[in-house]
Amino acid sequence: MVKVLHPRTRAEEYEYRAKHLKDEFHMSGDGPKSTAFRIDKVLRHVPFASGDRVLDIGPGKGLLFERIHARVTECCGIDVTPAMVERLKEKFDGYRNVSLTVGWSKNLPYPSAYFDKVLMTGAFCLQETKEECMQTLAEIRRVAKPDALIFISDIAIVDESTLSPERLSPISRVTRRFRQDGPVDFIRSITGFVVRKTRVILEVEPVIVESTRGSWFPHEEFIAMCRSAGLDARGFQTEMIIGLSPSRNDYLIRPLS
Structure with missing residues (x-):
């Protein structure tokens, strides 16, 4: 008998996943190879340096922190899913410069102008409304240093449910x-x-967690949203292990002075 769970919100969906799916790669539906590719992509686009304070919004399995914690000053991860944060805290127990927090990207519990690098890889479009997305961009601008580099990936630029x-x-x-x-x-x-x-x-018992529907923004609209939040964004097609995505963009972003 297969049990099917029908979450009402994205937060509830990922709470179900964290509780029911034993393999950490099942959190995003990725396998080890595609996940490693995603992490390598971040490392190609974002040059982490000694002294950096890094914020990862939606750190997933924590694999990026495993790769960079020894070369930066501080790694902070925030996730809306309490069960996932508990998993990560167990994983990084004993790491002095890694901290994990339960919270929302639209209300980041960090000081202003604190981070050198801010990452949101695959989590931005999990938000359900444009208002939430705008609040998140404003919060990212607030906690980023004036010369910070921000990387937001996997922005759906079309409604993928309508694609042939x-x-x-x-x-x-x-x-x-x-x-x-x-x-x-x-x-x-x-x-x-x-x-x-x-x-x-x-x-x-086998469990299927149904996916909830996230947000999508045409490229020009997302650029305008960033500029409204005081951010300058440059977009390019999302690189996937199977090639370039026809429906998603990644963005490198800097605070506007």
Whole structure:
């Protein structure tokens, strides 16, 4: 019997994931290779230096902090999901310069002009309204130093739910088919086998956490949102392990003087 959970909000969705999914890579649906690619992408675009204070909004599995903590002064991570923060605190127990906090990006619990680098990799469009996104940009501007570098990735620039399958990445096509057809019909469609009900003894009940819907912003609109918040943004297509995304952009951002 497969248990399907239907979260009402993004926060509830990721709380479900943190509680029910044992493998840390399942938090984002990525595997080790694609996650490592994402971290390498951040390291290519953001030059971390000795003395840097780094804020990661939505640090996920904490893999970036594993890579950079020894070369920077301070790593701060904030996540809306209490269960995920507890996982990360256990993971980084004993790391003197890594701190994790439960909180929202629209109300960051940090001093003004504090961080040299601010990262939000894949979490920005998880916010549900434009108002929340604007509050987040304003808070990022507040906590960033005047010469800080900000990296926000995976901004959906179109409504991906309306895209035809040929315009989606292979991973997105598979995800859409799985959601539309359900697990049994999906497996049947890709294997050619008829899946029959059988008695299976499982250690844990299988769980599917349905995804909630996030935000998307055309490129020019996101640039204008940043400028309204006192930020200068430069966008480019999101690099994925399978190639450039046709529907998402990454942005390198500096505070406006």
